[in-house]
Amino acid sequence: MVIRLLLVDDHAVVRTGLRMLLEGEQDMQIVGEADSGSEALNQVSASKPDVVLMDIGLPDLSGIDATRAIKQLSPGTAVVALTIHEDEEYFFQMLDAGASGYVPKRAAPEELLTAIRAAAAGEVYLYPSLAKLLVQDYLVQARHARSESTLDGLTDREQEVLTMLADGASNNEIAERLSISPKTVARHRENIMSKLNLHSRSELVKYAIRKGIIKP
Numbered sequence: 001m002v003i004r005l006l007l008v009d010d011h012a013v014v015r016t017g018l019r020m021l022l023e024g025e026q027d028m029q030i031v032g033e034a035d036s037g038s039e040a041l042n043q044v045s046a047s048k049p050d051v052v053l054m055d056i057g058l059p060d061l062s063g064i065d066a067t068r069a070i071k072q073l074s075p076g077t078a079v080v081a082l083t084i085h086e087d088e089e090y091f092f093q094m095l096d097a098g099a100s101g102y103v104p105k106r107a108a109p110e111e112l113l114t115a116i117r118a119a120a121a122g123e124v125y126l127y128p129s130l131a132k133l134l135v136q137d138y139l140v141q142a143r144h145a146r147s148e149s150t151l152d153g154l155t156d157r158e159q160e161v162l163t164m165l166a167d168g169a170s171n172n173e174i175a176e177r178l179s180i181s182p183k184t185v186a187r188h189r190e191n192i193m194s195k196l197n198l199h200s201r202s203e204l205v206k207y208a209i210r211k212g213i214i215k216p
Helices: 012-022 037-047 063-073 088-097 109-120 128-147 156-166 171-178 182-196 201-210
Strands: 003-008 028-034 051-054 078-083 101-104
Touching (some): 003 012, 003 037, 012 109, 037 051, 037 063, 051 109, 078 088, 101 109, 156 171, 156 182, 182 201
Parallel strands (some): 003 051
């Protein structure tokens, strides 16, 4: 399979260097270049590349906004950030926008080639020092979750009902499993939603996933 690439960077010298590197790879083909976010969107719409190499600092749309728009316009197109920015603010914003890879411009060419091939295969590639940020953020969030009370003051029975609700069980199904009436289940449900300040089943499911009660 030949990976069709779009290069997005507002510096012509950078794009020329990338072209020289990538044209030597038999499994890669450059189908376009863009020097702005808006031009990148036009190119994606016209050529539907497999992977977009995206700079963050662009003169109109930021690379973050352009990435988000590209994922809406062409969900099958992967975006790999290639940027001078290595701080966590840009890193997490690009991941949130839908990027499948994040590589600093100082990285070795082999790192970039690996990232492109991983993104084209539907995988995610993060430069090692930046992947460490993701792990650290996860550990901080996990410690914070553990520092809270286990289930925010829910009784044992309410925890049982919460688990079943999050798994998609109806009030009647829960009543049958716990040998209680549907009205009692409804009352437990109201208490759970009130104690946790939740307002819908989707919020309840998100809470259950965050607490590790169910797996996504």
